Amino acid sequence: MIAIRGLSKSLDRRVVLNRVDLDVAKGETLVVIGRSGCGKSVLLKHVLGLMKPDSGTVTIFGKQLDQLDRTHLYELRMRCGVLFQGGALFDSLTVAENVGLGLSENTSKSKAEIADIVAERLEWVGLAGVGPRAPSDLSGGMRKRAALARAIAMDPEIVLYDEPTTGLDPITAEGINDLIVRLRERLKVTAIAVTHDMNSAFKIGDRIAMLHDGHIIFDGSVDQVRNSSDPIVQQFIAGATTGPLEPL
């Protein structure tokens, strides 16, 4: 479903991604873990075609992104949903308008049909009746859930999650994790999530890859991560301050 081959990217003369190879099978949820600033979000932006790689390719639905023109890239993106780290809800629109924007701009559905879909998606994420409110009136957890409702509004085949639980209290974070698992079961989507929250990674991931110094240093199942002998992986999942990774 998603194939990343030899992806390299440097930002401000710093190598962020160095010949990264990754595959995600249909229906699978891959969680990419790594320290803050290691390039997880950059990897996600390449999957969406929001950044151009220095070298390497990203192929989604059998189509190589760098060979698509803008129109075809937009068509491909419409089959994807993204939950951004900060939600990225449009301040000038209500929650309902945010959730329905993709439908109103890209489909010929009537206003009533869009309103029904929006209400259904908001109900899925536990925000029934919140549609008329402004994003600025919502709490952090509600904003994430509204953003999730927007991400799944167009029945995407691929959903990408950028730090889905960052900045949330543990209970709300657990609620978001449950929501992601439920949506995966309901929509049968393929997903990539980037996070440094190991609780979230273990809960939502079928497979976990660790990005470190621009490379994928580990790629395996949840159990394989737990039993990994790699000291970097072990230090990261334990959150230990002693080990090969400097705490600061």
Added chain:
Amino acid sequence: MARPPRPRPREARTPVIHRFAVNAAEGGRATPAILCHCAPIHRPWSLVPRPHAHPAFVIAPFAAPADTSLVELIRDIGRRILRLTVYVGGLTVMIGRLLASLPQILGSARLVVYQMLTMGVRSLPLIILTSVFTGAVSAWQAAYQFQNFVPMRYLGTAVGKAVVIELAPVLTALVVAGRVGASIAAELGTMRVTEQIDALEVMGVDPVRYLVMPRVTSGALMMPVLVLFSDFVAIMGALIVAVLMVHLSAATFLNGVKLFFHMSDMYAGLFKASIFGIIISLIGCYQGFQTRGGAEGVGRSTTGAVVIASVLILISDYLIATMLFRV
């Protein structure tokens, strides 16, 4: 046989501050440093300014500073040219995408109308306020210049011409650049740094069609309307000054306005206004799209939008004047 020169005792040598010694660890920035003891070198051709004499230290240029400064200067010029080229290139690409999205303008009519309301109607009170005083001061200054040289019945003519051709379009544009251009750059800049523009992209919504096209269209359409208001209000402001301060009759002033009034002058002013509207909104949008970093980046983009738009307004004003008004 000549005796070899005696070496100077070390204590007699003068410590030298190499003010422009380059510290590579600090990214090539010039930093003051006392490096060694040696005799000062006089280099009149050096680009390094002559240092002040100091009782303890004689400051002399390091052997390399002239070259280093020159290289830095050339590098800086190169960087600026590169930045300008990238800016113009990016702006050109945005204009291309904007033109490509124009056929979809009917589908975005709601967005255009909303922007027309924001840019036009909500700017009106400020435009009226500034135009009253623009007209008033131009009447007062013209009357001051006219006294003893030009009959006051031509006051309306001078003020009318100046307002319609130049003052109303340019001053309205500068005010709108400060109000609307800054607001566009700040809004889109915030959208950029909070990933809202990325969110549009991934939803398959072209940000240029959704954000830029309505703003530029409304800029092109609403600026002439604002200038029409400004023309009227400025002439009314001038009339008030002419009647109350210069003691001219209203009829004399208005007859003066009509005396050499040509509709072509009005059209030229409105045409300029439309171009200025495009410049203000386009630069605001581009600055917003180029925003990097957080609040500081948004602030930089906002300032840049006002400064660049203002400069381009004045330059394009001259260019349009030379094209439309042949001497």
